[in-house]
Amino acid sequence: MTAAELLPVTVGAVLVNNIVLSRILGTCPFLGVSKKLKTALGMGSAVTLVMAISSFATSVLFHLLLAHPFTAGPLKGLDLSFAKTLVFIVVIASLVQIVEILMQKFSKGLYQALGIYLPLITTNCAVLGAAELNASSGRSVLLSTIYGFCSGLGFALALLLFASIREKLELSRIPRIFQGASIALITAGILAMAFMGFAGLVK
Amino acid sequence: MSMLLAAGLVVGAIGLVLGCAIGLAVLFFSVKSDDRIEKIASLLPGANCGGCGFAGCGDFARAIVEENADPSKCVACTAESAARIGEVLGRAVAAREKMVAVVYCSGDQFHAVRCAEYNGLSDCRAAASYAGGGKGCRYGCVGMGTCARNCPFGAIEVRNGRAVVHPELCTGCGKCVSLCPRKLIHLVPADSKAHIYCNSLEKGAVKRKLCNAGCLGCKKCVRAFPDLFIATGGLVRAVNPAALDKTMLEKISCPVHVLHLVEEDFPCTGCEKGSGEKADGKGEEK
Numbered sequence: 503m504t505a506a507e508l509l510p511v512t513v514g515a516v517l518v519n520n521i522v523l524s525r526i527l528g529t530c531p532f533l534g535v536s537k538k539l540k541t542a543l544g545m546g547s548a549v550t551l552v553m554a555i556s557s558f559a560t561s562v563l564f565h566l567l568l569a570h571p572f573t574a575g576p577l578k579g580l581d582l583s584f585a586k587t588l589v590f591i592v593v594i595a596s597l598v599q600i601v602e603i604l605m606q607k608f609s610k611g612l613y614q615a616l617g618i619y620l621p622l623i624t625t626n627c628a629v630l631g632a633a634e635l636n637a638s639s640g641r642s643v644l645l646s647t648i649y650g651f652c653s654g655l656g657f658a659l660a661l662l663l664f665a666s667i668r669e670k671l672e673l674s675r676i677p678r679i680f681q682g683a684s685i686a687l688i689t690a691g692i693l694a695m696a697f698m699g700f701a702g703l704v705k
Numbered sequence: 706m707s708m709l710l711a712a713g714l715v716v717g718a719i720g721l722v723l724g725c726a727i728g729l730a731v732l733f734f735s736v737k738s739d740d741r742i743e744k745i746a747s748l749l750p751g752a753n754c755g756g757c758g759f760a761g762c763g764d765f766a767r768a769i770v771e772e773n774a775d776p777s778k779c780v781a782c783t784a785e786s787a788a789r790i791g792e793v794l795g796r797a798v799a800a801r802e803k804m805v806a807v808v809y810c811s812g813d814q815f816h817a818v819r820c821a822e823y824n825g826l827s828d829c830r831a832a833a834s835y836a837g838g839g840k841g842c843r844y845g846c847v848g849m850g851t852c853a854r855n856c857p858f859g860a861i862e863v864r865n866g867r868a869v870v871h872p873e874l875c876t877g878c879g880k881c882v883s884l885c886p887r888k889l890i891h892l893v894p895a896d897s898k899a900h901i902y903c904n905s906l907e908k909g910a911v912k913r914k915l916c917n918a919g920c921l922g923c924k925k926c927v928r929a930f931p932d933l934f935i936a937t938g939g940l941v942r943a944v945n946p947a948a949l950d951k952t953m954l955e956k957i958s959c960p961v962h963v964l965h966l967v968e969e970d971f972p973c974t975g976c977e978k979g980s981g982e983k984a985d986g987k988g989e990e991k
Contacts, residue, residue: 567715580711589719596723600730607734673826 509704511645515652518704521628522660523690523697528628532661533686535619542665546658548619550651553632555601556594557650560633561643563593568637590633591625598624628657664693742770744793750781752857756878769794777801781858781876803895804877806861806870808852810889811902811918811963811970812845813865818915833886840866841915844905846889852881869970897946899954899966901926901934908939918963926957926964 510518519525522532528549535545568589571581582589602620605613623629632653636646667689676685746766753761757778759768768774769790776782776790776798791798820841823832829851832838838847848866860874861881870881872895881890889904903920905912912919922939933948934941943949943964951966959965 563719567719577711577715580708580715582712582715585712585716588716592716592720592723596727599727603727603730603734606736673828 507645508648511641511649512652514704515649516656516659517697517700518702520656520660520697520700521631521653522657523694524701525631526694527631528626528657529690531622531626531628532657532664533683533690535622536661536665536668536686539662539665539669542661543658544615545619545622546654546661548616549623549626549628549657549661550654551616552594552598552601552620552623552626553629553654553657554647554651556597556629557632557636557653558643558647559597560590560593561636561641561646563589564633564637565643569640586637587630587634590630590637594629594633595624628653660693660697664690667693739770741793742766745769745776745790748782748786748790748793749779750786750876752781752876752878754781754857754876754878754880756780756876756880775799780804780878804879804892805872805875805895805897806877806879806881806890807872807893807897807900807967808846808861808868808870808885808890809900809902809904810844810846810867810887812840812842812916813848813867813918815865816916816918817842817845817866820915830884830886842905842907842912842919844887844889844907845903845916845919847887851884851886852890855884856881872967894947897943897949897967898951899949899964900943900946900970901941901959901964902970903940903963906938906940912939918961920963921961923960926959929953929957 515521521527522529531545531549536542564586568582568586571579598620602613602617605617605620632650636649641649668686671685671689680688743766746763749762749766751762755761757765757774757780759765759774765774765779769776776787776794779787780801782790787798818841819839821836821839823836823839825831825835827849829838829847829849832847832849837843838849840847846867848863848868850861850863850868852868853861853863857878857880858874858876860871860876861868862871863869868890870890877892877895879892882892884890887904893900901920903912903918905916905919907915907919909919909921909923913921920940922936922941924934924936924941926941926943927934927936930953933944933953935944941964954964954966957964
């Protein structure tokens with residue numbers, strides 16, 4: 503693996519094509535769980551974990567079943583690539599359930615820190631989006647996993663930035679018509695514009 | 706058609722495998738939690754006020770079951786739900802005296818003199834640490850509603866620049882007590898009838914300049930009922946606020962009306978009576 507391959511999936515996923523601020527995926531938790539820095543940190547780490555695991559699983563499944571038509575067996579010639587969204591969502595949802603059960607059993611501390619966020623992201627569009635992007639760009643399993651992890655980091659970065667801005671906004675004087683959701687959306691837009699500054703850093 | 710059927714079968718098979726995987730995971734790795742915890746959590750008020758000393762109602766429910774914590778530590782539970790928690794646990798739950806918060810200040814915008822225009826963060830703690838807000842009195846309610854915003858039960862209201870507690874909503878969790886930078890809010894027994902609504906330790910004459918609803922320390926009440934009031938410097942407190950009643954208060958007739966019944970505190974009485982002279986007259990003088 504060369505640096506030319508690695509850069510777009512690391513720096514590219516975190517900064518240039520940030521999953522929230524430039525691909526506009528996963529805006530629901532981005533706006534919903536960003537009122538406090540502490541919960542944003544929990545949500546960000548949960549998403550990073552889930553994205554890495556689900557990117558790995560969906561990528562393995564994609565290369566095994568979906569990427570090419572079946573070459574042998576009774577289903578020879580069957581091309582399942584049209585059903586990838588459906589398969590991905592089922593895989594991600596059940597995977598998160600299993601991770602939650604295992605976490606509760608083996609790591610109480612991790613479960614208390616991340617457990618409440620896990621059901622929230624079972625069918626999050628950022629997680630699904632990372633899987634779809636991996637599939638459509640035909641990345642290998644290793645690169646897909648790295649991409650999923652880095653997209654999660656990008657999500658966490660955006661969420662933490664936004665949460666710290668919103669904590670400051672709580673204390674500032676905002677004209678009444680802009681209070682609440684509208685100032686949050688305006689801030690998110692400005693933050694997205696700021697991230698446009700990274701465009702062209704890596705291809 | 707056969708293509709579609711085959712695709713359906715493959716996706717269905719994936720779903721079946723994953724479903725079985727979840728089933729196996731539940732079978733082998735699920736953690737059994739005591740179902741009493743959930744029952745007790747649903748009986749607790751759910752306000753997560755932290756008055757019990759645990760991190761929210763869920764954590765308190767877990768502590769009641771697993772660590773034998775005392776359910777009566779919950780100050781917001783009604784007697785009925787406390788009894789039902791006792792049923793779930795199979796042990797008796799001691800009753801506790803119901804407490805409510807009270808703000809020992811009468812200095813709303815009609816009574817307290819403003820000596821400055823405070824323009825900073827609208828938060829009592831910020832104002833108190835900076836210059837004390839706009840009011841002249843260094844002991845009274847800052848009136849920016851830090852207590853009201855943080856009350857989990859919505860029992861505090863800022864009215865005319867002074868916080869007032871609605872006793873029927875207050876559960877006595879004590880969150881506001883620790884928040885108030887002036888230490889004005891106290892927990893008192895819920896059957897209290899009347900209080901002296903002032904907390905200033907200044908001398909009567911100094912207080913009079915800053916607020917016309919400050920306890921003057923004239924000790925009229927102490928002379929009338931020596932057992933029920935205690936004077937410390939320029940401030941008098943009721944020793945047993947539950948023993949007071951309306952006729953006693955009429956007999957005392959507090960000259961500044963700072964000793965009044967709990968129900969008269971809200972809506973505040975005397976706002977109209979004499980709202981003219983103090984705020985404008987003395988405010989300009991300063």
